[in-house]
Amino acid sequence: MSIEAPIAKAPQRARGVQRVAELLDAGAALFAENGYETTTMTQIAQRAGASIGSLYQFFPSKEALAEALFVRYVERVASMLEDLAKRAPGLPPPRLADRLIDLMLKVRSDRDSAAALSGSVSGIVERRKSLRGATRRQIAAILRAASPRLREKAAAEAAAMIGHVLKLVPTLAKEQEDGGQPLVPQVRKMLAAYIECVVKR
Amino acid sequence: MSIEAPIAKAPQRARGVQRVAELLDAGAALFAENGYETTTMTQIAQRAGASIGSLYQFFPSKEALAEALFVRYVERVASMLEDLAKRAPGLPPPRLADRLIDLMLKVRSDRDSAAALSGSVSGIVERRKSLRGATRRQIAAILRAASPRLREKAAAEAAAMIGHVLKLVPTLAKEQEDGGQPLVPQVRKMLAAYIECVVKR
Amino acid sequence: MSIEAPIAKAPQRARGVQRVAELLDAGAALFAENGYETTTMTQIAQRAGASIGSLYQFFPSKEALAEALFVRYVERVASMLEDLAKRAPGLPPPRLADRLIDLMLKVRSDRDSAAALSGSVSGIVERRKSLRGATRRQIAAILRAASPRLREKAAAEAAAMIGHVLKLVPTLAKEQEDGGQPLVPQVRKMLAAYIECVVKR
Amino acid sequence: MSIEAPIAKAPQRARGVQRVAELLDAGAALFAENGYETTTMTQIAQRAGASIGSLYQFFPSKEALAEALFVRYVERVASMLEDLAKRAPGLPPPRLADRLIDLMLKVRSDRDSAAALSGSVSGIVERRKSLRGATRRQIAAILRAASPRLREKAAAEAAAMIGHVLKLVPTLAKEQEDGGQPLVPQVRKMLAAYIECVVKR
DNA sequence: AATGAATGAGTCTTCATTCAT
DNA sequence: TATGAATGAAGACTCATTCAT
Known part of the structure; x- marks a missing residue:
């Protein structure tokens, strides 16, 4: 892929x-x-x-460089999600939340540059939708692997939401390191609570 | 103020x-x-x-215009939070989450421009911390008004986290309108779950 | 026009x-x-x-400047040809040749820049055909005014040929001034001979 | 040579x-x-x-390549003119005009590139005068071979003029092929008329 | 006060030419 | 010898900001 x-x-x-x-x-x-x-x-x-x-x-061109960079980021995330998918079966919500957040912490530096590009480079804006779709499908698959009873539609919605929350992680980690509140534990808590809530019935 | x-x-x-x-x-x-x-x-x-x-x-200067714009946005949010503070006492978590999200939906258009500025204008980047602090203090106050047993520290941490989540709202609403997943209900669910989780001991 | x-x-x-x-x-x-x-x-x-x-x-853009320049040149030529058209009736071939050549000598400086542009600026290359057509129609009209018996088709062909010869005039004048052969009298002779030859039956 | x-x-x-x-x-x-x-x-x-x-x-260097190209063109023309010189004696004006024009049609593709270079490459601009002189001397010789009574000075002037007209030929041929007027017959006519006019007395 | 013109530092990008493997 | 990579001066164009009327 x-x-x-x-x-x-x-x-x-x-x-x-x-x-x-x-x-x-x-x-x-x-x-x-x-x-x-x-x-x-x-x-x-x-x-x-x-x-x-x-x-x-x-x-x-500058834009071509930006796109190459973005592609590199997307590919890295995709490969890490693939790995996670293998370990997902049976993972309880809090663990799953932690794994996802750990993943984002690993790609932090790449994410920072990708974030700077995603709104500014037209070539990226265009591809964005399809790339995002792929990532979400991976997350949805992970959710259903962890909680097999989850309906497809519910998984898709939750995956989209989770995707957005994950994008916050690098920012939160940065703020925490700069002497702010301990926000990483908070997202962990929040994401766990959300997944739990989605999974229940 | x-x-x-x-x-x-x-x-x-x-x-x-x-x-x-x-x-x-x-x-x-x-x-x-x-x-x-x-x-x-x-x-x-x-x-x-x-x-x-x-x-x-x-x-x-261009920067002065940007700052004026940002100030306008911050003031609007502050005044809306002030209103919310008055109605906060006794509000159960899901209601509170909804009120906060409704608030962000109201300032959506302003928020979109503010978002574009917050990373690009140095004058704003500098003030950012203090402005953010004020907003968070308001949110923390609202949380404690709604759940008086909440400790000050816990409220501060949750407020910071909530602040970040709220920033997502306009983006989510946009995506939803553009034919994407129904994300606004998802944030409502997520924020409610988080507040609930924070409040419980 | x-x-x-x-x-x-x-x-x-x-x-x-x-x-x-x-x-x-x-x-x-x-x-x-x-x-x-x-x-x-x-x-x-x-x-x-x-x-x-x-x-x-x-x-x-550089190209826009070039086009503006070209347009100015074309308009000047068009207006001079219009003037000549009024005096054309009854003009014998040698006189007509002289008038045309005099005209080109007048627009020499403009023509020099136009020549530099005509092959290099894509915007000009495109319009070229239609502009050339207009000029030729003016020349053909002049020919037929001077020699009413000339057929339309013959006039059109001669006009095209004459247009090309006229473009040489500034170059010839330049060479002559730089100490070369007296070429302007030669074109006069040549153009007169050609028109005479075209007009005769 | x-x-x-x-x-x-x-x-x-x-x-x-x-x-x-x-x-x-x-x-x-x-x-x-x-x-x-x-x-x-x-x-x-x-x-x-x-x-x-x-x-x-x-x-x-780029210029060296251009010069080599130009030299190749000039040599080809020179050799063809040399050939023509041998057949020139006794050739009536219309025949002579045709031969010269045929010659240019043969070197058309070379001429097109040479034309692109002649104004742009300083090394060529400098040599241009002497090269042109050589070509003109060849044409003058041909004229006098065809019409022995022609004075040297008249031949030189006519040769210069003819040189300029010959440069038009490839352009005319191109236009004709692109669906324009039949211009090649027109130059033939024109050149014949001019030579005839020069030769007489 | 209002507006169009003027300014020029700074950006992206190209391309002839030189190097190193 | 052959080839891809390296170089950097130079050029088109932008835009925040200042002026003059």
């Missing part, structure tokens, strides 16, 4: 492959820090230790 | 008041549609039927 | 009108000197004594 | 000779299609099925 990675020219030499990874990482970091519009291509190239020309050798 | 509104020059005539409102509305609509960076001052002036010079007569 | 002048924003103040003219002249001169691709927008602005931003205030 | 061809390194193997030809052809086609400035070295290499590095192995 791989998504087209919109790289300009697939690198054909070892050096090129490395460069692409460096550029992607630099982009992710800067987009997360300063947002899509505010981040300049020159900054990205600089942080990756490359020249601007080198950046454009692999990504034909 | 009025916050300094960074307007260039307090409009001295009725016409001026109207102009400011028009400009603010135009800004709100465009920021919500296209984001802060992508929206130009010229666009805002045009949509408000004003000249660019006129816009700068009232708002000395 | 006016053609849409693709100016970005029609200037609304006296200063703006003057600026547009200055920019157009600067563009014409530079395109003629260095060609379309080689001429930079910054150069144009500089030669017009304006800032780059000022240039873009009136012409939204 | 070979002109120095500015090739980087004379290809030493058969494969190299073929490569050079392929690159030259690719360049000719692209320059004719899109013009000198708009055509990129990468495009040329691609169309020739070579790598950019390979292209630079044979031509040290």
Whole structure:
């Protein structure tokens, strides 16, 4: 279930492959820090230790870089959800909630950049719906694996809701680390309560 | 509880008041549609039927306009929370959850523009913490009014969490209207379950 | 018979009108000197004594400026041909050839820039056919006014040929001035001979 | 009468000779299609099925490639004029005109690319005068061979004029093929008339 | 006070050319 | 020798902000 990675020219030499990874990482970091519009291509190239020309050798536009980044994020999440699906059967709601939240904590840094992109890059806005659909289907499948009695429709609705809540996780973790309230435990509690409530009858 | 509104020059005539409102509305609509960076001052002036010079007569910079907009939003929310506080005593969790969500649905359009600004405008990012604190204190007060046995600390934590969830509401409503899942009932359910869970000991 | 002048924003103040003219002249001169691709927008602005931003205030793109220039040229030629049409009746071939060539000598500087644009600007390439058609119809009308017995089809063919020859005139004049052969008298001779040959039966 | 061809390194193997030809052809086609400035070295290499590095192995710069192309064109024309010179004695004006025009029709594709270069490449602009002089001397010689009584000065002037007219031929042919007027017969007529007129007395 | 024009730093992107493997 | 990668100067264009009428 791989998504087209919109790289300009697939690198054909070892050096090129490395460069692409460096550029992607630099982009992710800067987009997360300063947002899509505010981040300049020159900054990205600089942080990756490359020249601007080198950046454009692999990504034909700022938007293409953003899309590649987004695809990378979506694929990572998809693969982690796939793993979770295997362990889902029989998982009680609180455990399930914890697993989902742990997953988001793992992809935190990627999520931060993806969040910065999802509203700003038109190419992403367009694909968004279908990508979101795929993720939700995975979550719904996990829910039904954990609670086989759950109806398909109820699972779909809950999955959508859960998807939205999960997006909050990185923000909450950030706030907590910055000396705010202990919000991660709160989401855990909230998500567990919600799943429990959905599952019961 | 009025916050300094960074307007260039307090409009001295009725016409001026109207102009400011028009400009603010135009800004709100465009920021919500296209984001802060992508929206130009010229666009805002045009949509408000004003000249660019006129816009700068009232708002000395793009950031000032954004801040005024944000302040307007925060004040509206604060006043609505104040109202809710009066009716809070004795409200059972599901009712309380519904009231909070209804409130967010009322300020939806304002919230959309505020969301576009909160990460992009440095002036807002800075004030954010204190503004957020005020809102949370209001929510905490409401929680304790509804459930007097709730400890102060627990109320503070729950209020923070609830604040984050409430921010999702406009997005969920939008998705629902666009033919997606019925997400508003889901948040209602989730928030009710969470509050219930928090309140119980 | 006016053609849409693709100016970005029609200037609304006296200063703006003057600026547009200055920019157009600067563009014409530079395109003629260095060609379309080689001429930079910054150069144009500089030669017009304006800032780059000022240039873009009136012409939204390099191509738009080029098109405006081309339109100006075409309109000037059209109006001169219209004048010539009035004096055409009864004009013997050599006189007619001379009048046409004189006309081209008058628009020389404009023609030089138009020539630089006609192959390079896609917007112009597209309109080219229709504009050319109009010019040819004017020339054909002139031919038939001068020689009433000329058939319509023969006039159309000759007009097309004459149009091409006339385009050479500025180049020939330039070469002659630069110390080359006296080519202008030669085209006069050639064009006269050709018209005579076309007209005879 | 070979002109120095500015090739980087004379290809030493058969494969190299073929490569050079392929690159030259690719360049000719692209320059004719899109013009000198708009055509990129990468495009040329691609169309020739070579790598950019390979292209630079044979031509040290874009300008060098253009010059080589131009030289090839000039040499072909020169050799064809030489052939024509042999058959010129006694040729009546209309025949002569036809021969010259036929010649241009034969080199059409080369001429198209040469035309794209002649104004854009400074190296060519410089040599242009001398090359043009050579061509004109050939044409003048042909004229005098056909009409021995023609004075040297008159021949030189006519040759220059004829050179300019001949450059139009490919354009006219193109227009004719694209469904326009039958212009090639018209130039034939025109050139015949002109030569006749020059020759008489 | 109101408005259109002016400004120019800053952004994305291209492309001829050079390098290193 | 052949090829992909690296480089960076340069160009079109944008837009917040300031001016002048």
